[in-house]
Amino acid sequence: MNVLFVVLIATGSAIAAFGPAAAADVELVVPIQVGPEADAHKRLAAQYLEETKGRVRIRVEEIARAVHPTKMATALGSKTTEYDVLPFACTMFPLWGAAGWLEPLDDAMKDPKIFPADYDLADFPASFINVLKREGKLYGIPQELAAYLFMYRIDVLERYGVKPPPLQGWSWDEYIAAAVKIRDGLARDGVRDMYPTVFAGARNRNTAQAALQNIWGYGGDVLDKSNRPILTSPQAVQGLTSYVEQLTKLKLAAPGVVNYAYSELLTALQEGQAAMGIQWVAAAPTLLDPKKSPKTAGKLGFAVIPYFNVTGPQGLRAFPQCWAVGVSAFSKKKPDAFHYVSWFTSKRIARDYVMKGGGSSGRRSLLMDREVLASNPQYAALLETAKVFHPTPTIPEWTYILESILTPAFNAALAGASPPDRAAAAANDEIRAYLKKAGYNVD
């Protein structure tokens, strides 16, 4: 009997000590794609619970990167009240804003209890704040700025006598020449598990975004100022062809690159399977971490993506991306959601985000901070890249055009299913039909 009593007491104590914590008053749900952006929300959730004195708990719902846009569109389209705080890519805003899925932040920003006096909205670049505005109202705050960077293995370039690029990047011809030199050197040394370069090629928006950089770099574009498709212009076709020929003609990347998106690119660089690559800046903290990436930590350099001579190094060619946080228009806990958005993007927490591997920051002051730059060498290239960001269309139909028309077309060209000029022509026709059906005058 005594033994039973002791066991019961011990069990009860264990449950009290290690069992579920007392429930918070409010739980905010944050749906976000898997990756460093989600990791930061998860890591900081405990701190927010503490700072709200146990009142507000953050629950992060991670969604696979490939299906995040679709899942969110489905959920928000059905006006779900399940989600409260919405991280979203800025490229999604034209659709989300037009569809009324986000709550304006303007009124909340006037409340000093939610957005304190020292919040400093002007610290966020105006160009990105404007991207997140619709009809004069602000719907999101940039959590981080993102861009494709040119990343290279300093040691491999040195081994094969290639001078590293300047911060402003190589020209496309210089990049190809370097890649060919590395390819020939690898072949001479009998190295079979490394390719000169790696880039996105999967049937995924990463590919469309990356290929667009070549199209813009060559002076082409998808839509003109009147939203008429112009993907069949000689500049656009030549730009797409240059992207495709890296693989199909010059064999500078692994054949499997046709199935590579963010995760595969990261793995390829991490495992030393590529000497250079064009990859999102968010991958840099992982690649620079000696525990996660022993092969690349301390050996990686960063520069702006290559430019084309026709538009020059100052030519606007980089795909502008940011991750923003906003509040769901259908949330039942909007005041708490506004507070979390304000807290998460505050100077103090944004600094924590940057310094602990969360990614870059939406705050200009942090990207220029000496301490931040010292431990994040990629931000110098990011700031330089921001100077050559190319504007993207703001029509709500742009999301579908990018994800479901350009993506398969560019993937088809890269896989050899269609020559670049025919892939561009087919996409052009499809965009025209789609916009015409949506009511645009495209004739």
Add this chain to the structure above:
Amino acid sequence: MSAAVDALPRGGPRRRAEVPPVWGFVAPALAVLGVVLVFPLLYSLWLSLQRSALTGELRWVGLANFRDALTDGGFWHSVWVTVVYTGASLGAQLVLGFALTLLLHSRFTRYPHVWRSVFLLPLLLSPVVLSAAWRVYLSPEFGIITYLLSVIGVAPRAWAVDVSTALVTVVALEVWHRTSYVILLLSAGLAGISPDYYDAASIDGASGWRRFWYITLPLLRPIVIVICSFQIVELIRVFTNIYLVTGGGPGRLTEVLSVRIFTTAFDGLDLGLSAAMSYLMLALSFALTLPFIRRTNQDDGA
């Protein structure tokens, strides 16, 4: 008249207590069926007659979505890919299924129950797990299948995204996944064939091939018709394998109807057009299975 018939109550209304409560027992099932089958069918039919804006508003357009689908080259391309995928998968499953079933039932096979369980394993796996795993297995850089093929001299290749092998790859995955279903049904049918037929044929000097062609095949025909009917319906609406392994690519080479419907609905937010395409897919499914259903009815009539 027999005593049993004499014992039956004569004329008059049946008392309430004697009426079996049939509707009471089936009502819950009918209610569930109504919610999960009838309502979605009717709602999607109503949706197919609407044009949906990106903001979610609906506008009546009658048969315009059906017209848009039927005049869209991309839709017909998806129909073609779906038919080719269905035909190739079904053909391969039948051939491989027959071969493995006969092997299982032959006297040369030891421990047939063990082998039957092994063949059943792919069918037990979730399509999502299977597809995600195969995507990694097929990687030309880190895939196990790539490595095993390289051992026998086959150069690494991006099977799932190569123009010449992408469709073959997803068909192979489908065959690997669901041939065991064919084996299950054929095994049951084979077990139902009396050995007397084979004994009589052996006495008459029939070879193994002639026994298979004149006894096994004809007697298994009803089972084969059932297999074809069920498999056609499953293959026409395939989604997971293709969406996770190739995404419909490279380009749109493996974009079957269900993938196209999915992207139209959830990327384009065009629920009306996707609902219309769903009904056209239903019509295709019906058209392809109708010959088998008619054959079954003829056999039943005979």
